[in-house]
């Protein structure tokens with residue numbers, strides 16, 4: 001009598017391993033037992049209800065592919081007929097080890113980078129596009145609660161000195177090598193992106209909007225990126241951020257620089273990248 | 285030895301007629317609190333999750349008693365119990381003040397790989413012993429009445445030594461836990477595996493049934509599949525009626541997970557459940573259990589945009 005462990009392991013192989021599934025669907029008398037099943041007790045294999053096992057193999061596979069299609073519609077659109085085989089290869093390389101089903105795809109970008117050199121030679125931006133698509137789900141499900149606080153507008157030098165910004169806790173900055181925003185926009189508008197794109201840095205602030213709960217993808221320039229990166233550091237006041245802005249936009253008169261900075265800060269608040277301003281401890 | 289579970293069951297207030305919470309029906313579910321007594325959620329959709337799902341959970345808790353019906357406890361797995369999962373679930377149950385919680389009599393993982401399907405177990409003595417021991421550990425950890433649901437399945441596993449009813453009875457009685465009887469699953473299995481559903485339920489430890497699931501199914505190929513995506517058929521309502529003549533329960537709940545109809549149809553099914561419950565004098569001592577109370581959101585909706593400096 002095979003053990004419970006042997007039964008569970010064997011059936012999972014039959015349901016999930018491609019060679020084992022093919023064997024299951026074939027006339028087994030004629031088809032050679034795949035290597036992955038060679039250590040299994042033959043009596044156990046004989047006892048398997050093949051028709052039932054095929055139902056499970058089909059539904060498990062269907063659900064796994066549906067999840068990948070849902071998270072990476074742009075990658076799927078680019079790869080068309082090659083998409084399903086790639087997804088199979090991914091699940092084989094990174095089987096789902098988390099009880100939350102959607103986390104099953106969290107290594108896909110890494111898989112493309114490390115295991116798919118030929119695909120990346122053809123579509124150099126693909127791993128970054130996969131990262132962009134994955135981040136959408138990650139932000140939507142991010143466990144942080146985004147609490148917008150009532151805080152005064154930052155509209156004077158005094159307030160720049162007295163306050164510091166609170167960042168949206170779901171925020172991630174990405175420095176993509178390829179124009180991912182442009183590529184994603186094309187795909188969203190049902191257009192096919194070009195095969196090749198020259199490297200051209202695309203910086204994005206990616207986070208969840210506290211009102212709509214949707215992920216937001218903001219393409220930002222160097223100065224704003226530096227400002228947000230500065231704000232990510234602990235104890236970084238608006239005054240420190242002003243210094244960063246001045247260093248990133250040289251040639252501005254001091255008053256102009258302050259005005260530009262205040263405008264930027266206001267936009268960051270409006271877009272919910274900054275969610276509050278709190279008073280510096282030292283200035284009080 | 286007297287059953288601790290049955291003592292607990294006697295003290296649990298009836299919740300009445302419930303509905304599974306789905307994002308697609310959440311608004312209507314909230315709008316019809318006079319026709320829905322309580323709501324059931326899949327905790328995995330809300331564990332360590334913020335955003336819209338979190339908000340939905342909080343909104344539900346303001347309106348309804350909430351029960352957690354898990355998918356990935358994997359009680360039948362030969363892997364070690366996943367205490368990360370259990371800790372996360374416990375936190376959620378504490379927040380929900382759920383009077384009981386449930387999962388399925390199946391396995392969903394092996395060798396630390398989550399398969400994301402409810403997979404059948406061999407009805408063997410080894411499986412009984414293994415599962416009983418795990419339920420006891422889980423109950424010790426969770427400290428809340430626990431129910432196991434009979435699943436629908438499309439193949440008998442190798443290694444069966446007893447009928448499914450005996451398998452269920454042995455586990456439920458030896459582990460001293462509750463049974464979540466899914467009458468649709470019984471009907472689905474009775475058609476696929478050709479047995480009498482009434483004889484089947486008569487063999488079950490019905491006194492341990494605390495909650496009942498009702499749902500719709502669909503014929504796909506040679507099998508009846510438990511899709512939760514169709515109207516409930518009469519034989520399911522009739523089997524419910526039969527079970528309620530034999531035992532008293534604390535909650536009856538409609539599962540609808542896809543192919544969502546006009547909400548009026550859902551309300552009609554809930555009404556029929558209520559009539560069957562009333563006919564069988566269920567929920568005689570109605571008492572709202574004090575409790576407080578999320579899903580994945582629409583994936584598309586991104587906006588590459590401005591803010592360049």
Ligand SMILES: [Fe+2]
Nearest residue numbers: 433466497539
């Ligand atoms: Fe069910």
